[in-house]
Amino acid sequence: MSYKESEEIKELSAMDIETLEKKLLEARRELFNFRFQQATRQLTSTSKIKDIKIRIARILTLLAEKKRGVR
Incomplete structure (x- = not known):
């Protein structure tokens, strides 16, 4: 896990349920937009789909x- 990923997880875990939703x-x-771009051959980097x-x-x-109260 890279530094960027761990920072994103920390940022997301600090949010409440409404914000996460x-x-x-x-x-x-x-x-949805990336898939649409891919279907129309406008997406240049398909790795964006994996990342999202x-x-x-x-x-x-x-x-x-x-929601289960684990965090």
Whole structure:
């Protein structure tokens, strides 16, 4: 895990549930846009799709932990 990733996790874990849900919605919209760009051959770097999927997974994990009271 790189420094950037660990900083992102710290930043996300400090947020409350409502803010995380907003971030999740933003990330899903971004993923939709990247997929649309890929379908129309406008996306130059396909690694962006992988990165946003990982970010969505992190947010979902933190949301689940917060809702269960683990964090």
